[in-house]
Amino acid sequence: MTIFAVIALVAVGYGNSSGAAGDAGPGDRLPRPQQTGVYPVHFPGWDKPAPRPTPTVSYPIPWDRSQ
Numbered sequence: 001m002t003i004f005a006v007i008a009l010v011a012v013g014y015g016n017s018s019g020a021a022g023d024a025g026p027g028d029r030l031p032r033p034q035q036t037g038v039y040p041v042h043f044p045g046w047d048k049p050a051p052r053p054t055p056t057v058s059y060p061i062p063w064d065r066s067q
Helices: 002-017
Strands: none
Touching: none
């Protein structure tokens, strides 16, 4: 069974290494993707952040007492 697995891996590796990209000459360059984003990224309201929430009570609440 191991022999079949090794043969399958060799066949997959050989199949992936040969192709149209391998036929390109040294002067042929593949097209590169163009940048579509604008950097640095700014989100709406980034210059005026929203206020952080504050607690509504100022006294400690005993959570560990049973009623």
